[in-house]
Amino acid sequence: MIKVEHVSKTYKVFKRDAGFQSAFKALFHKEYELVSALNDVSFTIEDGEMVGYIGPNGAGKSSTIKILSGILTPEEGIVKINGQIPWKNRIAHVKEIGVVFGQRSQLWWDVPVLDSFQLLKDIYSISEKTYKDNLEELTSLLNLSDLLQTPTRQLSLGQRMRCEIAASLLHSPKILFLDEPTIGLDAVSKLAVREFIKSLNQKHKTTVILTTHDMQDIEALTNRIILIGKGRVLMDGTIDDIKIHGDNMDEAVANLYHEYQI
């Protein structure tokens, strides 16, 4: 179970005008703004749920994921994931979760994918049997058999994303965080990834938290949606709660963004 209570996080963002003069001035007097990425955010997610976490750019989606996965420490608030505080019991916590950042690779750039998997096996101390079973299952479900011998840098984006997802699931985590997993993928890869996530959730009861801008992802995968804007939770409901705001999902969400002025 994921329990988030009154979490706040602010960033200092430095500002200066373009040009040499203002660069020189900024050396001595730096102006900054405090931007609150998260402002009193609370929600609870049960085991085995699939939750879409949506909001416009800069709403605080990635910050939330980073706090939940133990990368960032919030200034205020409590987070308990299966009884652990992510940033305090980091090592115990990250053993139970898998994280995929669509924008950033988890795999080692220069070595074949299979070597990366082997390394992860050692890092997570996965037993020989679990590793073999998981690898077999993931290879067939995600269609990886031709990719495993290729160095990561030579994979296409869609191929790489499938490998990333496999890499984050080798240690059979209970919770999977997906940060924009379908960004930049073609239709075929998108469908494959969606299909896989769906079956993962049904078969292994893995809790999935998904951030995305692709409303079809949300429609295909999740029932529950948390809408966040300017660091606050604005809505916590089902797909139908959103659909009533417009003819299709994209329009409905755009209308909602307008309504909340985010």
Added chain:
Amino acid sequence: MQYKTSFFLTCIGQFLVSFNMFLGVYFMFQRFHSVNGFRFHEVLLCFSIMLMEFSLAEALARGFDTFSSTISNGEFDRIMVRPRNEIFQVLGSKIEFTRVGHILQAIVMFIYGILRSDIIWDYKKILTVLFMLIGGTLVFTGIFLIFAAFCFFTTEGLEFMNVFIYGAREYGKYPISIYGKRMLQICTFIVPYALIQYYPLLYLLGRGKNWYMFLPLLASLFLVPCYIFWKVGVRHYKSTGS
């Protein structure tokens, strides 16, 4: 080590750099036969052991040296989501074998220093050298750790830290006592350079008290504040946007 020619040339380069430093000391002693009561071979012992410690630390802790780029490109996120200690992951991210050149030069000087000196070696003195190597490597690693931890607050590495890193290597050529009493106090109680260099050296040369031989081990306690500072830094980690 993927690129052989580059590896060997870098090694030779490293060797020549430290050989240059050796020449500096050599010509100095052509003029003055002793510096503050220390003779040529004694200074050579001091210099060579310090250089070995420094190069070992530099080879191991190379990941901290380039840590600012690990932070600014968001690489550190990946380290944080893996169930292993962050420090060991950073250490393991890069090991610099080309420092072999430095170490080789240090060993040559060390042997030369021993042959010229009149130290009577017993197991206690050999143990002392070992302690010095361990303690010294840890102290230098600690300084690299502080250097890296600053990146959490400033994103870029701080140039002034190089005073402690490369400055220590330069000044460490000579026993610290020659820089005066104040310097010796700072290097004993604040940054424990003297504990890994001056005091055990006195013991090796038969001029110090017996318990001086354990001081390098005491110096490794320096890692504790370094570690705490690092932990504070991790809590301040801001990641990158996206």
